[in-house]
Amino acid sequence: MTxxxxxxxxxxxDADILGLLDRALELKGxxxxxxxxxxxxxxxxxxxxxxxxxxxxxxxxxHRGHMVVLEPGRGSWAIETRPGVxxxxxxVEHLIEAAGVFGTVSRMSLVSTTILTIDNQTLVVxxxxxxxxxxxxxxxxxxxxxxxxxxxAYADDVDHAERVLWDIVKSNELVLHDPExxxxxxxxxxxxxxxxxxxxxxTSDYWTVYxxxxxxxxxxxxEESISIPFPQRDVHVHTSAQQKPxxxxxxxxxxESA
Numbered sequence: 001m002t003x004x005x006x007x008x009x010x011x012x013x014d015a016d017i018l019g020l021l022d023r024a025l026e027l028k029g030x031x032x033x034x035x036x037x038x039x040x041x042x043x044x045x046x047x048x049x050x051x052x053x054x055x056x057x058x059x060x061x062x063h064r065g066h067m068v069v070l071e072p073g074r075g076s077w078a079i080e081t082r083p084g085v086x087x088x089x090x091x092v093e094h095l096i097e098a099a100g101v102f103g104t105v106s107r108m109s110l111v112s113t114t115i116l117t118i119d120n121q122t123l124v125v126x127x128x129x130x131x132x133x134x135x136x137x138x139x140x141x142x143x144x145x146x147x148x149x150x151x152x153a154y155a156d157d158v159d160h161a162e163r164v165l166w167d168i169v170k171s172n173e174l175v176l177h178d179p180e181x182x183x184x185x186x187x188x189x190x191x192x193x194x195x196x197x198x199x200x201x202x203t204s205d206y207w208t209v210y211x212x213x214x215x216x217x218x219x220x221x222x223e224e225s226i227s228i229p230f231p232q233r234d235v236h237v238h239t240s241a242q243q244k245p246x247x248x249x250x251x252x253x254x255x256e257s258a
Contacts, residue, residue, distance in 0.1 A: 094137050094138070094139045094140055095118075095137075095138040095139040096115075096135060096136060096137050096138060097135070097136040097138065098113070098115070098125065098129075098130045098133060098134075098135045098136070099125050099129040099130050099133050100133075101115050101117065101123055101125055102117060102118055102138075103115040103116050103117040103118060103121075103123065104116050106122070111126065111127060112124050112125060112126050112127055113125050113127060113130055138203075139203050141203060142202060142203060143176060143200055143201065143202055143203060144200070144201060144202075144203045144206050145179075145198055145199070145200050146198065146199050146200070146201055146206060146209050146210050146213070147196070147198055148196070148197045148198070148210065148213065148214065149186070149194055149195070149196055149197070150165065150194070150195050150197060150217055150228070151189060151191075151192030151193060151194045151195070151228060151229060152192060152193050152195070152221075152226055152227065152228065152229070153192065153193070153226075153227040153228075153229045154192075154193055154229075155227075156193070156226050156227060157226075158185060158193060160224065160226070161195065161221075161224075161226050162183060162185070162195065164220050164221070164224055164226065165183050165195060165197055165217070166183055167220075168213060168216045168217060168220055169181050169183065169197065169199050169213065171216075172199070172209060172212060172213060172216070174201050174202070174205045174208060174209050174212070175199040175200065175201055175209060176199070176200040176201060176202070178200075179200050181197070181198060181199040181200065182196070182197075182198040183195060183196070183197050183198070184196055190231065191229045191230070191231045192228075192229045197213065197217075199213070
């Protein structure tokens, strides 16, 4: 069977999909692994885990074959099976957190994953650490919620502060109307009355919204005479005058001269 390279699978013919599934069943039964040498196997995954994709990579490498991953609705890309051999494909870069590292995956091999960090460092992480940890894909979804907390002083007007926060959020053009933002009085802290502010934005606008709203809150709170308290603690020191104990002179024994 001949497979074409698709950047989108919405128009993939049903016959090709059924044929691919039949071929996968043959491979699962172990009847045709020798025919994989020099061939390209196209794998269809529905939200695959890293462990699943790497397992296919290992299998194809053992049989001297190559593999291209297809995810319906997300496009396709190639898995590198040997050093210097990369099948033609288009990779969608996502910002992930894995094994305590933030960045985009630039390369995957049998034993390690190369991650390019936000500040342009290249880190090689053993796959054993990635498989045993939670992988958080930060940019997989088109929209994200921006979670922020702002505190005001106990002496400030709560209703007035809430109106100002709503005005700031609604005036930001990058904030999405659906889902609707959430602004609530959340907690009574040691030094402040805390509001949570949770607007939604496109993933690409996340930090812009975060920084713009934070700056706008500081400026508007200053204009509206709403104070932003900082943690403080009053220490009271109580002192009392200590009386020195009276020390009596030793009595002179009778008959002893002074």
